[in-house]
Amino acid sequence: MNKQTIRHLIEPEDFTIEELNEVVALGKKMYEAPEKYKEACKGKILATLFYEPSTRTRFSFETAMLRLGGSIIGFSDANTSSVSKGESIADTIRCMSAYADIAVMRHPKEGAPKLASHYASIPIINGGDGGHQHPTQTLTDLLTIKMYKDTIEGHNVAFCGDLKFGRTVHSLIRTLARYNTKKFILISPEELTLPDTLKRTLKEDFHVELQEARYIEDVISQIDILYMTRIQRERFFNEADYARLKDSYLLNQSKLSHAKKDMIVMHPLPRVNEIAYDVDDDPRGVYFKQAELGVYVRMALITKLLGVDVSC
Amino acid sequence: MNKQTIRHLIEPEDFTIEELNEVVALGKKMYEAPEKYKEACKGKILATLFYEPSTRTRFSFETAMLRLGGSIIGFSDANTSSVSKGESIADTIRCMSAYADIAVMRHPKEGAPKLASHYASIPIINGGDGGHQHPTQTLTDLLTIKMYKDTIEGHNVAFCGDLKFGRTVHSLIRTLARYNTKKFILISPEELTLPDTLKRTLKEDFHVELQEARYIEDVISQIDILYMTRIQRERFFNEADYARLKDSYLLNQSKLSHAKKDMIVMHPLPRVNEIAYDVDDDPRGVYFKQAELGVYVRMALITKLLGVDVSC
Amino acid sequence: MNKQTIRHLIEPEDFTIEELNEVVALGKKMYEAPEKYKEACKGKILATLFYEPSTRTRFSFETAMLRLGGSIIGFSDANTSSVSKGESIADTIRCMSAYADIAVMRHPKEGAPKLASHYASIPIINGGDGGHQHPTQTLTDLLTIKMYKDTIEGHNVAFCGDLKFGRTVHSLIRTLARYNTKKFILISPEELTLPDTLKRTLKEDFHVELQEARYIEDVISQIDILYMTRIQRERFFNEADYARLKDSYLLNQSKLSHAKKDMIVMHPLPRVNEIAYDVDDDPRGVYFKQAELGVYVRMALITKLLGVDVSC
Numbered sequence: 038m039n040k041q042t043i044r045h046l047i048e049p050e051d052f053t054i055e056e057l058n059e060v061v062a063l064g065k066k067m068y069e070a071p072e073k074y075k076e077a078c079k080g081k082i083l084a085t086l087f088y089e090p091s092t093r094t095r096f097s098f099e100t101a102m103l104r105l106g107g108s109i110i111g112f113s114d115a116n117t118s119s120v121s122k123g124e125s126i127a128d129t130i131r132c133m134s135a136y137a138d139i140a141v142m143r144h145p146k147e148g149a150p151k152l153a154s155h156y157a158s159i160p161i162i163n164g165g166d167g168g169h170q171h172p173t174q175t176l177t178d179l180l181t182i183k184m185y186k187d188t189i190e191g192h193n194v195a196f197c198g199d200l201k202f203g204r205t206v207h208s209l210i211r212t213l214a215r216y217n218t219k220k221f222i223l224i225s226p227e228e229l230t231l232p233d234t235l236k237r238t239l240k241e242d243f244h245v246e247l248q249e250a251r252y253i254e255d256v257i258s259q260i261d262i263l264y265m266t267r268i269q270r271e272r273f274f275n276e277a278d279y280a281r282l283k284d285s286y287l288l289n290q291s292k293l294s295h296a297k298k299d300m301i302v303m304h305p306l307p308r309v310n311e312i313a314y315d316v317d318d319d320p321r322g323v324y325f326k327q328a329e330l331g332v333y334v335r336m337a338l339i340t341k342l343l344g345v346d347v348s349c
Numbered sequence: 350m351n352k353q354t355i356r357h358l359i360e361p362e363d364f365t366i367e368e369l370n371e372v373v374a375l376g377k378k379m380y381e382a383p384e385k386y387k388e389a390c391k392g393k394i395l396a397t398l399f400y401e402p403s404t405r406t407r408f409s410f411e412t413a414m415l416r417l418g419g420s421i422i423g424f425s426d427a428n429t430s431s432v433s434k435g436e437s438i439a440d441t442i443r444c445m446s447a448y449a450d451i452a453v454m455r456h457p458k459e460g461a462p463k464l465a466s467h468y469a470s471i472p473i474i475n476g477g478d479g480g481h482q483h484p485t486q487t488l489t490d491l492l493t494i495k496m497y498k499d500t501i502e503g504h505n506v507a508f509c510g511d512l513k514f515g516r517t518v519h520s521l522i523r524t525l526a527r528y529n530t531k532k533f534i535l536i537s538p539e540e541l542t543l544p545d546t547l548k549r550t551l552k553e554d555f556h557v558e559l560q561e562a563r564y565i566e567d568v569i570s571q572i573d574i575l576y577m578t579r580i581q582r583e584r585f586f587n588e589a590d591y592a593r594l595k596d597s598y599l600l601n602q603s604k605l606s607h608a609k610k611d612m613i614v615m616h617p618l619p620r621v622n623e624i625a626y627d628v629d630d631d632p633r634g635v636y637f638k639q640a641e642l643g644v645y646v647r648m649a650l651i652t653k654l655l656g657v658d659v660s661c
Numbered sequence: 662m663n664k665q666t667i668r669h670l671i672e673p674e675d676f677t678i679e680e681l682n683e684v685v686a687l688g689k690k691m692y693e694a695p696e697k698y699k700e701a702c703k704g705k706i707l708a709t710l711f712y713e714p715s716t717r718t719r720f721s722f723e724t725a726m727l728r729l730g731g732s733i734i735g736f737s738d739a740n741t742s743s744v745s746k747g748e749s750i751a752d753t754i755r756c757m758s759a760y761a762d763i764a765v766m767r768h769p770k771e772g773a774p775k776l777a778s779h780y781a782s783i784p785i786i787n788g789g790d791g792g793h794q795h796p797t798q799t800l801t802d803l804l805t806i807k808m809y810k811d812t813i814e815g816h817n818v819a820f821c822g823d824l825k826f827g828r829t830v831h832s833l834i835r836t837l838a839r840y841n842t843k844k845f846i847l848i849s850p851e852e853l854t855l856p857d858t859l860k861r862t863l864k865e866d867f868h869v870e871l872q873e874a875r876y877i878e879d880v881i882s883q884i885d886i887l888y889m890t891r892i893q894r895e896r897f898f899n900e901a902d903y904a905r906l907k908d909s910y911l912l913n914q915s916k917l918s919h920a921k922k923d924m925i926v927m928h929p930l931p932r933v934n935e936i937a938y939d940v941d942d943d944p945r946g947v948y949f950k951q952a953e954l955g956v957y958v959r960m961a962l963i964t965k966l967l968g969v970d971v972s973c
Contacts, residue, residue, distance in 0.1 A: 075392055080699055082727055084720075093444055096396075096422050100448040103394055103420045108727045110720050112737065113424065124716075124931035132717055132930065135953035136724040306444065307436035329447035387704055405756055408708075408734050412760040415706055415732045425736065618756065619748035641759035 044342055045154040045161045048170040049212040057179060057212070060341055061189075064180045064334035071104055074336065077345050078107035084137035085111030086129075087164070088144040093306060093328065094164050094173070098141050101335035110137060127156040134158040139343055141173075142166075160342035168204050174305050175208040176338060177331035182262060184330065185301045185323060189213070193259050195222035198266035198286050198311060200231040205305040206266055207235065214243040222260060224250045226282045229268070252285055257296045263288070265304045265311050265324075289313035293321065303327055356654055357466040357473045360482045361524040369491060369524070372653055373501075376492045376646035383416055386648065389657050390419035396449035397423030398441075399476070400456040405618060405640065406476050406485070410453050413647035422449060439468040446470040451655055453485075454478075472654035480516050486617050487520040488650060489643035494574060496642065497613045497635055501525070505571050507534035510578035510598050510623055512543040517617040518578055519547065526555040534572060536562045538594045541580065564597055569608045575600070577616045577623050577636075601625035605633065615639055668966055669778040669785045672794040673836040681803060681836070684965055685813075688804045688958035695728055698960065701969050702731035708761035709735030710753075711788070712768040717930060717952060718788050718797070722765050725959035734761060751780040758782040763967055765797075766790075784966035792828050798929050799832040800962060801955035806886060808954065809925045809947055813837070817883050819846035822890035822910050822935055824855040829929040830890055831859065838867040846884060848874045850906045853892065876909055881920045887912070889928045889935050889948075913937035917945065927951055 045051065052060070067074055083102040085095050090113065099109050130153040133140055140157070142150045143164035150163035165171045182189050194213060196206050200223055210221065210231070221239065223231050230249070239245050250256045257263070268286050270279050288302065293316060304312060304324040316322045340347050357363065364372070379386055395414040397407050402425065411421050438456075442465040445452055452469070454462045455476035462475035477483045494501050506525055508518050512535055522533065522543070533551065535543050542561070551557050562568045569575070580598050582591050600614065605628060616624060616636040628634045652659045669675065676684070691698055707726040709719055714737065723733050750768075754777040757764055764781070766774045767788035774787035789795040806813050818837055820830050824847055834845065834855070845863065847855050854873070863869050874880045881887070892910050894903050912926065917940060928936060928948040940946045964971050 080728075082724060092424065092441070096445070096448045099422045100394060103422070104392075109422075110723045110727070110733075112716065114426075114738075123933050128931060129716070131949050132952045133720070135949065135956060136720045307440060309435050325443045325447065328444045332448060404736065404753070408757070408760045411734045412706060415734070416704075421734075426738075619752060621747050637755045637759070640756045644759060 043158065043160055045157075046172050046338065046342065047151045047154055047161070047163045049172045049175045049208055051172070054215055056341075057176070060176055060334060060337045061180045061183050063337035063341070063347065064176070064330070065183065067336045068180075068184075068330060068333040071333070071336075074105055074340070074347060076106040077340055077347055078102060078105035078343065081105075081107040081138045081343060081345075082136065083107055083109050083111075083339065084133050084140040085109060085113070085164075086133065086140055086142040087111065087113045088142070088149070090114065091143055091165070093331075094143060097328070097331045098162075098164065098173075098335055100332050101339060104332065105336055105339060107339075126153050129153075130157045130161070139339060162338065162342070165204065168202055171204045171208050171305075173331070173335055173338065174205050175212050176334045177327060178209050178264075178303060178305075179212070180330045180334045181301075181303060181323060181327040184326075186261065190217040191219050192261035193220045193222060194218055194262045194264065195224055195256065195260040196231075196264045196266070197224040197253060197288070198268050199229045200225045200266075201229040203266045206231075206264070209264065210235070210239070214239050214245050218245055220246040220248060222248045222250060222256050224253055224256065224286075226251070226268075226278075226286070228274070228278070253288065253292050254295065257292060257300075260296065260300055263296070263300060263302050265302060265308070267307075267309055267311055283310065287311055287313060288316055290315045290319070293319060296321065355470065355472055357469075358484050358650065358654065359463045359466055359473070359475045361484045361487045361520055363484070366527055368653075369488070372488055372646060372649045373492045373495050375649035375653070375659065376488070376642070377495060379648045380492075380496075380642060380645040383645070383648075386417055386652070386659060388418040389652055389659055390414060390417035390655065393417075393419040393450040393655060393657075394448065395419055395421050395423075395651065396445050396452040397421060397425070397476075398445065398452055398454040399423065399425045400454070400461070402426065403455055403477070405643075406453075406455060409640070409643045410474075410476065410485075410647055412644050413651060416644065417648055417651060419450075419651075438465050441465075442469045442473070451651060474650065474654070477516065480514055483516045483520050483617075485643070485647055485650065486517050487524050488646045489639060490521050490576075490615060490617075491524070492642045492646045493613075493615060493635060493639040496638075498573065502529040503531050504573035505532045505534060506530055506574045506576065507536055507568065507572040508543075508576045508578070509536040509565060509600070510580045511541045512537045512578075513541040515578045518543075518576070521576065522547070522551070526551050526557050530557055532558040532560060534560045534562060534568050536565055536568065536598075538563070538580075538590075538598070540586070540590070565600065565604050566607065569604060569612075572608065572612055575608070575612060575614050577614060577620070579619075579621050579623055595622065599623055599625060600628055602627045602631070605631060608633065667782065667784055669781075670796050670962065670966065671775045671778055671785070671787045673796045673799045673832055675796070678839055680965075681800070684800055684958060684961045685804045685807050687961035687965070687971065688800070688954070689807060691960045692804075692808075692954060692957040695957070695960075698729055698964070698971060700730040701964055701971055702726060702729035702967065705729075705731040705762040705967060705969075706760065707731055707733050707735075707963065708757050708764040709733060709737070709788075710757065710764055710766040711735065711737045712766070712773070714738065715767055715789070717955075718767060721952070721955045722786075722788065722797075722959055724956050725963060728956065729960055729963060731762075731963075750777050753777075754781045754785070763963060786962065786966070789828065792826050795828045795832050795929075797955070797959055797962065798829050799836050800958045801951060802833050802888075802927060802929075803836070804954045804958045805925075805927060805947060805951040808950075810885065814841040815843050816885035817844045817846060818842055818886045818888065819848055819880065819884045820855075820888045820890070821848040821877060821912070822892045823853045824849045824890075825853040827890045830855075830888070833888065834859070834863070838863050838869050842869055844870040844872060846872045846874060846880050848877055848880065848910075850875070850892075850902075850910070852898070852902070877912065877916050878919065881916060881924075884920065884924050887920070887924060887926050889926060889932070891931075891933055891935055907934065911935055911937060912940055914939045914943070917943060920945065
């Protein structure tokens with residue numbers, strides 16, 4: 038590939054709405070008829086460069102590449118790689134460009150995948166960088182919304198839990214703002230509200246309606262899409278606050294009884310305590326399906342970045 | 350697959366004698382003509398979920414799947430996976446069901462693979478859970494006996510070493526009891542004899558003859574199949590007992606000289622000190638062949654659980 | 662394969678000059694037309710046994726095997742394998758022989774791959790053993806010289822940096838001595854000069870001209886091939902010596918301005934401080950291309966050792 042024409046996915050903003058829609062639509066087609074694409078990436082190699090632990094994202098990418106007929110190299114722990122010898126990301130990625138056809142990088146430091154993309158001669162996908170971005174989770178979320186609500190536009194979308202630190206939330210909320218989302222409902226304890234700068238961007242640049250709430254119960258009846266996230270104990274100043282608040286951000290059947298019949302509950306997983314097990318069998322709880330859809334949207338993304346012809 | 354009809358292998362008792370025989374017979378056919386099956390699992394993915402270290406079991410499964418034309422995802426160390434974020438086994442396996450077509454799990458806690466099987470929508474194989482069960486080692490052992498002794502039934506089978514803790518021994522002895530084994534000869538120091546409850550089961554439920562011995566020399570001339578196991582230093586109350594006893598449970602050419610010419614020596618491996626290197630070149634020492642046969646019986650198991658048609 | 666006829670590559674001396682040339686020539690053909698060989702090792706399995714961390718060597722081998730249509734099993738960290746249970750290398754490799762068709766081993770102890778080869782019934786490749794040998798890096802270096810200088814013979818070859826401990830340098834220098842190298846120029850601080858025994862061998866057995874230098878500047882104008890290596894801080898007796906010397910062994914554009922126009926700069930990578938980033942865009946800096954060529958020469962080696970017919 039000519040270095041000038043290589044496309045990367047570092048943050049959702051790297052793709053236009055048309056491109057996001059294209060990937061989502063292709064992901065849907067791949068979900069519906071995966072057999073058609075089983076040789077699409079035959080002979081191609083994906084490098085999975087995971088500088089911090091992950092199961093879901095790594096497996097989702099590996100499964101995606103294997104379902105396309107491709108192969109995998111990579112590491113799941115920086116300690117078992119040369120990185121421990123002090124090599125720069127620039128040098129690592131220049132060598133990886135000689136080994137693989139496309140790479141996904143997860144890194145604890147914000148900006149690492151962006152830096153890598155400057156030196157790569159293959160497409161780089163950001164698999165999560167610190168608290169910053171997680172664009173393939175956003176693609177997964179978009180496909181899930183598309184599958185269950187038919188359109189990505191026009192919904193009341195609520196985010197519940199830790200809205201201050203979650204990279205998943207920030208990536209998705211910025212992207213849904215670019216779609217014609219009706220209203221964002223932000224449910225969190227005071228300590229973990231969405232950052233002011235991001236709120237300002239949503240209001241001033243995207244003119245989207247924001248509503249804030251402290252309790253799920255107060256707003257659940259209005260919600261079309263409820264996006265749950267983990268609340269981490271370490272985020273709280275003291276144990277008493279955590280103990281007092283955690284139940285408010287636990288979704289269970291009792292709270293769900295006030296929700297719309299066609300609301301969907303999403304979660305990037307892994308969950309810890311924030312969704313009760315009694316929600317798992319409710320048809321509105323789509324988080325495991327969401328994980329499954331992540332494979333197909335990543336298949337679509339890989340073929341797009343590799344420039345593989347999938348018009349079959 | 351319909352969740353109701355999914356088969357798992359958590360312990361050997363999950364299979365009838367007919368089913369065990371079917372897997373062993375297919376393993377034998379695969380060993381004799383592996384080329385015939387090289388595309389049997391094309392497009393299928395095996396997940397290897399190893400929550401504790403292993404080489405042999407993991408590689409044996411991976412080789413089995415690759416020789417069938419399938420692919421692998423997985424982890425060999427729980428620290429490089431999301432498990433470290435506190436996710437439950439139930440949630441992990443529900444996601445894995447979206448990525449892979451079949452999974453093998455090794456876990457330090459007894460019952461973990463069983464629990465996983467309740468939430469999985471793909472077949473789960475127990476790759477060893479704590480001191481509990483190791484059913485694919487048992488299948489390997491059955492195929493080895495079949496190959497060298499022609500029948501699994503009717504032999505004098507001796508177990509030597511640590512009979513108290515070894516999951517391999519317990520799985521195999523329970524299974525051979527279901528076959529028409531002539532006699533079990535149990536050779537161990539007093540500290541490491543077979544648990545009383547298991548002895549009772551063997552006698553009362555299976556009416557199998559049991560003979561106990563302290564020294565290999567005393568019984569070796571009667572044995573058809575000698576199953577050796579590691580004796581771990583930590584199992585002893587004091588160093589003096591260990592030093593005194595360890596040589597009694599070391600098999601060497603001198604002891605072997607009193608054995609039948611067609612006796613076979615098996616070992617689940619890895620060995621440490623319990624079989625002298627001078628036994629390696631004796632045709633009765635079949636433990637490396639046993640490791641090799643493990644690949645083929647796992648190939649047979651994978652095709653059976655996936656419902657792949659291998660009638661070729 | 663018949664155990665007698667199995668070939669291993671433990672050190673470059675295991676191959677005649679004719680065989681080295683054959684692998685280099687095949688590597689060049691594979692680089693020029695990789696598509697032709699994409700099914701050459703279909704159905705074959707390479708085991709990557711890395712008892713110490715590596716990225717480049719492991720990925721280079723994995724990519725090589727995948728580009729030939731083969732598959733991979735292995736570990737990248739001895740702690741996640743049975744080795745931690747005290748199994749001998751002899752036993753490990755006997756089992757691996759049942760799983761894989763060929764294996765590459767990296768080990769911190771000198772001689773471990775050699776030992777393994779005695780017990781293996783599959784070809785063993787030394788992927789680096791302690792400070793001893795790294796024969797596939799040497800093959801990579803030979804192919805790089807062939808590609809850029811047309812012949813391996815007849816050049817002024819300089820080695821710069823740590824000439825005392827680097828296994829890469831020792832493997833290559835011994836091999837180039839077997840070719841008709843014009844002169845070796847050895848540039849290093851006094852603390853890190855080439856071992857006397859090796860110097861004696863070069864002079865007495867190979868009658869090759871040796872020139873020693875303390876500074877790159879003094880000799881750079883004569884050099885055809887400049888092989889750079891890392892200087893590790895720990896090698897110095899005191900910090901003051903390190904601080905004083907490290908800049909002398911840093912290659913940058915200023916020093917490069919005195920070099921021949923067609924000199925090439927090689928490096929086994931990873932680099933840390935010894936080549937300035939301003940050299941990366943100079944056409945003489947071929948170290949990333951060198952890493953790329955390593956894949957193709959390993960493809961050639963794998964097919965040779967497996968006895969695969971690649972006459973296409």
